[in-house]
Amino acid sequence: MASLTNGQSKHDDTSSIGSRLFSVAKPPSLDEFKKLTTESKLVHYPLASSITANVPIYELPAYSSLSPQQHAALQDEWYHILLSGPGVFVTKGLYSNISLLDTVNEVYSNIIAEEKKLAGKRGDHFAGSGANDRIWNSFSKHCLQDPVSFLEYYSNPWLPLISSAWLGPHHRLTAQVNIVKPTAKAQISHRDYHIGFQDNKSCAMFPKALQVASQFLTLQGAVAHSDMPLESGPTRLLPFSQMFEEGYMAYRTPEFQNFFLEKYVSVPLDTGDGLFFNPALFHAAGQNDTTDILRSANLLQISSAFGKPMEMIDTYPLVQMTWDALVQVYEKNGLSDEVRAFVGNVAEGYPFPTNLDRRVPETAGMAPESEQELLIKGLENGWAKEQLLGELKKMKEDSRA
Incomplete structure (x- = not known):
């Protein structure tokens, strides 16, 4: 083995190897990011009913009306979209029973009212505290408040089909409700959990391969619990941005945030629609420019089975x-x-x-x-x-x- 302490050896030249880390001191290339997000071409997705602003739209029929082969064909398209396509797709009619969503919205309203009675600071993600109504762990709280509607809501077979297209089996679903009030400002553009929740210094400690791998551990989703016309600020999206390897290092910089503001797209949603995207996609909740729409979404964060240790340590x-x-x-x-x-x-x-x-x-x-x-x-x-x-x-x- 080459010596690490006794002077330079013939094996010491690592210039051809390169650093395993992205550098905080060397900013990611905005020109490369622009080229990726503006010149990438959308391939044909034959099962999509339409394309809006580079976002494939899928009209979901009754789940039982499709064969296993047809389900698998949908999964193949969704996987390609998330990996090497625009990184995001819409599922129209993910929930067709609007009366169920009305019931669940009542449950959410009760939870929010109860939690507002409690003292203490309320947190948010990528937005100021208290700007929106937020329910952390709406999954568990929904069940404890109304198990009947909870059972029906999370019995939707489209959810595991969509999730397993990206994560495979044994994934774990969590959920948080976000209600964006009229006149509420937009979030800053960002990437999501895991590495998206680090600051830049912490992010830079993770090797390049893991920065890419992070996106394979999570799927982000949202169920529209209200109509979301464009003026209400549905999620801002930058198609193809999930493929930029330095994206977790880039999104916090003003140049990348300004470019996002120039080029983002949004897709209007109806109550019951679903939006699913790669967590590495640059995105942000939009500004609600209405005076009367409480833009409500149940945010789904589905995690891979592999993001866990083998043994429990206390x-x-x-x-x-x-x-x-x-x-x-x-x-x-x-x-x-x-x-x-x-x-x-x-x-x-x-x-x-x-x-x-x-x-x-x-x-x-x-x-x-x-x-x-x-x-x-x-x-x-x-x-x-x-x-x-x-x-x-x-x-x-x-x-x-």
């Missing part, structure tokens, strides 16, 4: 057994590589899944504090074991459903 007892010794090492050596290595191995560095009602996200970072960040804070602030364990216990309790 951080609390491990920290309980090692904290005093870790403090001694920290007092002697500071926040050394060894201390960071231990914290990284014993504690969770990723704060999801969590409870976003009790652990309110901030617009800039999008993620609450992680176990690793808590341990480092405890070391830097000289916390005794009892204080650290109390904070760790509270974090765990606040993260529960």
Whole structure:
């Protein structure tokens, strides 16, 4: 093996290898992004009923009216759209029972009214706190409030067919309601979970391949719970932008956000329609320019089965057994590589899944504090074991459903 310490060897030249990371100091190429999003050509999708602003539109019939082969053919088209096509498609009539949606909207209204009675800050994603009405984990809250309509709503067989086209089997569905009020401003353009919820510095720590792979772990969807004419600000979309490899590094920069504002498209939706897109697609909730439309959507975030560890690890007892010794090492050596290595191995560095009602996200970072960040804070602030364990216990309790 070539020496790493005793001078330069013939194997030291890595210029042909390149960096595994994108550079914060070297901005992504806006020219390449413009070329990708303006010159990419839409292929023919024979099962789509129409194309609007490069977004394929599918008129869904009764699910049982199609054969397994026809279902598979739809999945093939949806997969191509999400991977190497425009990155987004619409499903007209995803929910054809409008009275069911009326019932569910009543459930949502009750949940929102109850939660407004509670004190405390209400968070949002990529928009100012309180600008919209937001229900975190509408999936669970819906069930607990009205199990009858919940059962009917989530028995829709189109949902797993669409989800498995991108994620395969065993995926997990979560949901959050977003109601955008009249005159509400647009979101900033962004990419979504996972890496889309990091700040730029954190994002840059993930290797290039993982930045591309992130999009394969999630599918974003939305069910329109109200009519969404263009003036109400349905989701702004930039077709083909999911294929830009540096997109997670790019979307926060003003140049890319300005280009998005110049080139985005939107598609009007009717109550019951679905919108599904690759999470790496540049997108943003639009500005509601109406005076009387509460633009309501149940946002679906469907996760791959593969984004999970093989075994369950409980951080609390491990920290309980090692904290005093870790403090001694920290007092002697500071926040050394060894201390960071231990914290990284014993504690969770990723704060999801969590409870976003009790652990309110901030617009800039999008993620609450992680176990690793808590341990480092405890070391830097000289916390005794009892204080650290109390904070760790509270974090765990606040993260529960």
